[in-house]
Amino acid sequence: MIVHIANPIYDSVFKYLMEDERIAKTILSALLKKDVVSIAARPHEYANENRDKISMFSIDFAATVREADGKEHFILVELQKTWLETETLRFRQYLGAQYSDKRNIDRNSHEGYAIPMVTIYLLGHRVGDIEEPVVYVNHDSYDYDGNMITKGIPDPFIESLVHNSIIVQIPPLHGQINNRLERVLSVFDQTKANADDPHILSLDENTYAGDDNMEYIVHRLTEAAADSDMRQNMNVEDEYYSAIENRDTAIMNRDKKIKEQEKEILEKDKKLSEKDSQIRSLALALKDKGMSLQQIASLTGIDSERLKAILGS
Template structure:
């Protein structure tokens, strides 16, 4: 039986299922390849507080994982922090780093039972809606280790809290690389994010074959939650709002791309004109040399014609000067064009930086000296 479930690519749907402890334990256990016995969604102020962060959704978890003890004879539970960041646009890594930096400096992440102020070990999980270079695997693990001078792994004591407080492991998931792959437990869990299963007429819905999950109670539970989300009118409205925002972002990026093409075309035209002026200058130079030769020939015939020849020589020099002036003007125009382009980019960056720091359009207009309509146009 084919189920029509809500697409968890949407922030509203993703938050809805991750707020359910059973589902979050299912997903995190598969990602960590460890048994997660308890999950606590931690409060923070970094999740989608403005439109600009719509493309990057973040949730913090404190997860209690069950691991084998050092002797391998029993199990022990320990708490780790999971910083889960989801983005469906090709986002700069700086934004990921800034968020991780905030978590490293957050006192809430310091262990209360540690007199030395050690932090909980942390794992950063990135769910990406785009590909990462030439990496073919849909999920990759980036794990740190401890080495001595000779490059040998130091086994004894490498899980010391001092080490774990200053480094973290990462898990990178490339959603576009899933494409129906179900070769292990993790890929089975992540299959509900597979965008190749989108409904042909409604991208907010995925078509999932329920029969493939009948033997997995946790996955069936997740599918039923997603089915309920697809039927929820408020959830649908939130998804519509996200579609509108993404459409606005795409329109903005298209406008920027078209503007860049237009500027490049104008630069090419200026370059062509500069080359044409250079050719004319060379032609004038050639003509000047020809006139000089004729002048020398006429000098031999008559002193009167010599005077005319000198006049022609002067005119030739004037033409040369004009040619050089035209060349200089052409170079000046080229420099001004580049300066205007740089100033435009600098002004755009300043406006965006001020806006990201919480300034409104009127404040930015007052600081930069441009009118609010131009500020708004830069931010859209």
């Protein structure tokens, strides 16, 4: 049976989705490839940064995760979502704020070590020529000869200064479900968007039969699709981004026109320089034959003052 869900690419829908603790644990467990035992959104961390330029929706979580060996530890998860292309400086600025936030220091650490952090980027656009929808960027430690260091790793000092990242490219999600993560991310698959209404994705609920967590996610998104306030919020986002795209298109066209004008000016300057060089060579040749500047000007039809400038005299 086909069900219609609200499109979680929209900030309002995504926020509604991630506010549910069970869903947040399900999505983050799949992304981290670890069992998220407990999770809590950091207070006052919902934000739409720099509305005048881009949308960079951010949520920070504090999570207890269980490793494959059964050990549990506490981490911070910084989740950022954008559906417009943006310069990486925006992400770095937000990341810098997290590094300098005193709340992210482990209070049980006498040395003042930071709580280990993982950053997750949900992108509504592709990154260069990378084809994989999900990219894991993990740090390792090496000695001078390139040998991996394992003794003493992970170390709290190193973990305080570097972090792992997960980059999700939403466009390459094309409905193939080969693992748990792809199943979870399938609710973001934009190829399932309704042709007449991009607010809605159409999913085959049989795909998730027997999977309680996924059925729960689909049910919450189905509720969102039927909520009039949510639909209005998506309309507002469409209007906002349409205005941004129109503005950016105008800026792009203006910049293109300026570049074309600059190119024309450079070509004219080049031709003028070449012409001046030819005139200078001719004037010098005539001057060597004993002709005066006035005679050369009369012969060439070039003003005496310009001849002086060309000849440098």
